[in-house]
Amino acid sequence: MAYFRKIQAKNKKGYTWSFTLDLGIDPETGKRKQITRRGFDSKKEAELAANQITLDIENKSFVNEKDVHFKDLIQDYLELIAKQSVKPSTFYGYTTVVNKRLIPKFGHIKVKKINPKLISSYYNDLLKEGLTEEYIQYIHAILKTASQTAVDWKYIKNDFMSNVKAPRRKKNEVETWSIEECIKFLKRMKEQQDHIFILYYLAIYTGMRRGELLGLKWGAIDFDKRRIHITHSLYYIAGQGLVLQDPKTASGKRNISITDDVIAELQAYKVKKQEQLLKVGLKLNKDHFIISAFGGEPLNPNTIHKQFLYDIKLAGVKRIRFHDLRHTHATIMLEIGENSKVVSERLGHSNVSITLDKYSHVSSNLQDSSAENFSYALQKTRSQQ
Template identity: 30%
Template sequence: MTAPKRKKTRANGEGTIYQRKDGRWEAAGYVLAADSTSKRVRVYGTTRKETANKLAEKIADSNRGLPIATADSAVGDYLTYWLNSVAVHRLRENTHTRYATCVRLHLIPGLGTKKIARLTAKDIRTFLDRLRATCQCCAQGLDTERKQCCVVGECCQKRLSPLTVTYVHSVLKSALEHAVREDELPRNVARNVKTTAPRPRRFRPLTAAEARQFLDAARTDRLNALYELALRTGLRKGELLGLLWDDLDLNAGTASVRRSLQRTRTGGLTHLPTKTRASERRIALPTECIHSLKKHKERQDKERETARSAWTDSGLVFSTPTGRPLDPANLTRRFRNFLDRAGLRRIRFHDLRHSTATLLLEQGVDLVVIKELLGHAHIGVTAGVYAHVRLRLQRDAIDALGHALGDQDDD
């Protein structure tokens, strides 16, 4: 008598699924790899269903032509896969562009041929040390194009800043962290590499006297309301340019920050979500800003009448004389020219935001209030950026206490 055939428990393409001795479940199957070959991948889970779903998701992506990074992938192939299939869906476009530039210029040339599974902390540390010491003009072939630097035997020593090296390291950590989450790597070796924390970028905010001079000069400028709002509230450039009249309640004296206007490579001038969730906020408007915004509205209404059919009804608070969005780069140029006309030293537009926070701190405003006004995600960000101001205020407080206690200098 012929024994009946055992019923098949797995469908074609489902892969192998079994329970390990440690109680966890493991599944394996073939998928399209980043190097266009077929690779066997393994996934793990606490239940059979969870593990099967993980493998099914990878196989489904593979069947749609999306390559899956595996532990056998080269670092360069994996980074390309991660940028195009993972990071592109999670990052703002401009951030993704910066990541892609970092990968193209530094990570792929330095680590691209190594197998991701064999990448060690020593490899990464050696790579970062070499990156710090290498002239980037020579490394990127700019010397050959321009017939200068190393190609003529006179190296310009154009090295990356410590901040940029730290950024390269953070991009690599983010990519490898995804490999860990996908069970392709047991641990993120980039986390075992410690880099020296770069010094905070130096900035020189406006003093109280300079801020008063700034506001006086701005009164006759077409963008007076924008400059005043920037200095008195600390809004970011993109947040200011993305403000709609519907976001303002001039009777209640409030503004709702909901978006940011940015120029992207593919979309041009685009309204994007605020930088972080905490950046989406409602702030109180100073009385002076309410007055200047009302005057600005009257001016804009006159510009609408003058432009007639050429007017674009964008609803933006700050626009061109025909109602179109203001380009952030154009605002930067206008701001620079304004500072020159006002007889003020050159600062970045973003330094108005630093000036707001510094002046508020010097007036004794609580750090939590400043954090909420600026829209920082964590108070640690606020405290870290303005640590130098807090240290000076501590010294002033100690001196004031000494004066109250009758301390005197020794004769």
């Protein structure tokens, strides 16, 4: 049964309408169950709302939305769900975004008051601030999971992210070095510390990611079969330090072939590391990290960016990111005619379409040369007949 009443208010009418639904006695608590809603402009509007709630209760689809603030929802989601379901590095990324971006913006707002327009306006503000579409998509993914959690926990009835679209990611041109620039850079790096040279050398010759390179141990190198077994990545997580994690996807765990040149560089480097350790009475073993300033201790991934920028300037080559060494490896392989499937497997992409999409500028150039080769082959055959 519903009870309707007028309530004094500071509007033109001087009042609004409210209603209370009496749902009887709660068998678990022994207390009377009631639902009250306020702020309706007319009695008819209040009646329609009361009828809808009554219908939802009968259909067992009613959710009595809670007065929970976004800050409490997102912190509970991080602690109770994300922490147990994602990798430590991912959880650290989530926590950073939540504390830096989401709580300052939405923390004081009740979850039931958040709507698609509010989120979309926020995305526009972030774009104006200069944030990338990729970063906003990352925020979008966290908000979607948080919203669904609020629905699952019956804080709200409707998912406030269901009609929100993140800005589409722009396709940026891949920055790479030419073969000549790679040679010039590595030649200059030969004069640097051994572990710095081998880091760059492997990055260019294998296309491995920064974390994969830094997480590489001597036991991962099969010198006889000329293979590198990639099974982990190294991350730095605040409060935990350096952490080894499994790859994000199944394709990230892979074996890649290396040439005799790479084998020779690794063996020469290994001898130097063994001599280094022997001086302090230690022996190099398979569990020591390859990229190590001393012995077998790993490098902090966060230090690589500044080191790389310094070394680029030292070598006098075009400025790119460390990750672009990976793009350089892939681009050169495709330009010399390597099969895209092979390149995809070396990079650890989940499917070849990712490779083809990312390096479409290369495949476009290869189409031109392929067309020329095809035409030349037919003309040559015709002339011989």
